[in-house]
Amino acid sequence: MTKKVVERVQQLKGTIKVPGDKSISHRAVMFGAIANGTTTVEGFLPGEDCLSTISCFQKLGVKIEQEEESVTVHGKGWEGLRESSEILDVGNSGTTTRLMLGILATRPFHSIVIGDASIAKRPMARVTAPLKQMGAQIDGRNEGDFTPLAIRGGQTKAINYMSPVASAQVKSAILLAGLQSEGVTTVTEPHKSRDHTERMLKAFGVELEENELSVSVRGGQALQGQHVVVPGDISSAAFFLVAGAIIPNSEIKLMNVGVNTTRTGIIDVLLQMGAELEITNEKIINEERMADLTIRTSKLNGIEIGGEIIPRLIDEIPVIAILATQANGTTIIKDAQELKVKETNRIDTVVNQLKLLGANIEATEDGMIIHGPTLLSGGKVASFGDHRIGMSMAIAGLVANQPVEIDEIEAVDVSYPNFFQHLEELI
Known part of the structure; x- marks a missing residue:
């Protein structure tokens, strides 16, 4: 099992092309x-x-x-x-x-x-x-x-x-x-x-x-x-959209990301929370819509997320939890029972790992409640073999006040083999 240490950064700036959907x-x-x-x-x-x-x-x-x-x-x-x-x-x-x-x-x-x-x-x-x-x-x-x-x-x-x-x-x-x-x-x-x-x-x-x-x-x-x-995967882009919104002095442009309306719940959530997100250069190829997304450091507010939007962002909920820890007020995620039958039980895993980093978060039967903003602390966490948990913990490490050590980080290779390379290019 491979470990990775992620430390706080001062800013993220640059342009990247996330992997294919x-x-x-x-x-x-x-x-x-x-x-x-x-x-x-x-x-x-x-x-x-x-x-x-x-x-x-x-x-x-x-x-x-x-x-x-x-x-x-x-x-x-x-x-x-x-x-x-x-x-x-x-x-x-x-x-x-x-x-x-x-x-x-x-x-x-x-x-x-x-x-x-x-x-x-x-x-x-x-x-x-x-x-x-x-x-x-x-x-x-x-x-x-x-x-x-x-x-x-x-x-x-x-x-x-x-x-x-x-x-x-x-x-x-x-x-x-x-x-x-x-x-x-x-x-x-x-x-x-x-x-x-x-x-x-x-x-x-x-x-x-x-x-x-x-x-x-x-x-x-x-x-x-x-x-x-194949357009860029919005589920992979989500990690950098969240990072760009919560890390000071940041501006990240993500090229040719798929913006199929059945997948853009993460964009809707960011905009509802007050993110400075710009969508440009839209086009349709093979019936699929794609666009460039630019995210800047934003002042965010907690919201309630549930109902029909959940299937449109189910894979992004782990990193949305990180986003919510840095927003003003309370974020409630509900109607997300499907998280229990993913690569891990993502409700319990996200809540337990973020608690280790000092987040004010609690699990519910169908989601979680996150109170923010919280200065996350350092510590040891794990992916439990779940690629989205591993990358979410890495994003948490970028805003934590001490280094975050992530175990089983090789799980990231499932969907984003060059995730840490892209992260280095933005620092």
Whole structure:
């Protein structure tokens, strides 16, 4: 396990380009794998999670070439997938696991999916249950709720599914199975989750019908290979947006960040708290909107965060907690039960680690309450193998009055391998 010490800085200034969007990188490889023809990916995130997706689809018989941020996928359609002679190891990637299950559910062969210790604790029934309703044979621990999972796909039928959670992974898995099922498959959510799958399916030539909270897809459609340009990941940009807002004398410009409206909850929160945030150079490529974001040192006020915005910022809540420790007044985060089933229980982990640094923070059943502003102290914390916890603790270290030592910092490589390099460039 690797440790990292982060110390207080006087300012952050400069321009950086954050890594490619993790969600879009996953999907570009998967959709290219089941498409007819060649798909090229520009701006791919070469983090551990996305490399797990490449590895799994290579084992399924797809020729994929990857060099840093460039990927070429030689798709041969759905029928090009072949039974793997090896177990499909997803590593730490929930996206790989759940979306791949939707694809494997319709393929007439046997697959075994396994991941690391963290994946083994993450609930899969939210995906396996509807896929079983469609006719897939899936077995695993606790009746298919935990990995390892064994899948024998085959002829599946369309369903009309009312999802109990707003989850892009659940929605995507069902839609991918629906593409190879007889009839029209519809997924309805309690709140709209991120829509990268819908946007990219359209770019690959699939016809969808979308209503406010529902998406429908007709079975029997084929995908056609595309050139995909991956925008910068707003979830990675969030760490520097928060840092720029809370560190004195700072101004950071982040280039070509994805600003898909289902992902921009962090921008809404920053603006509501009073941040000096500027959005420029907006453009749309492959159905996805991207822009340059400039953040400056800001006077912030606590707010209440809950309801429909939560699915739009669920991955950013750990670093939003850091932001709230430096804001005037109380910030309340609620309706965020989904944090309990991420790489860690992020409610308990964030609260416990920030308490070690002197934050005035308490956990609730569905979120947390943070009182600010607080001068954070130094100390020893850990990522617990969660990349977003690790980077959040690093941002806390930048404003703490003593050094912060972070254990298991190698977890950052999952989504942002050059995070500390970019941080050094701004100091």
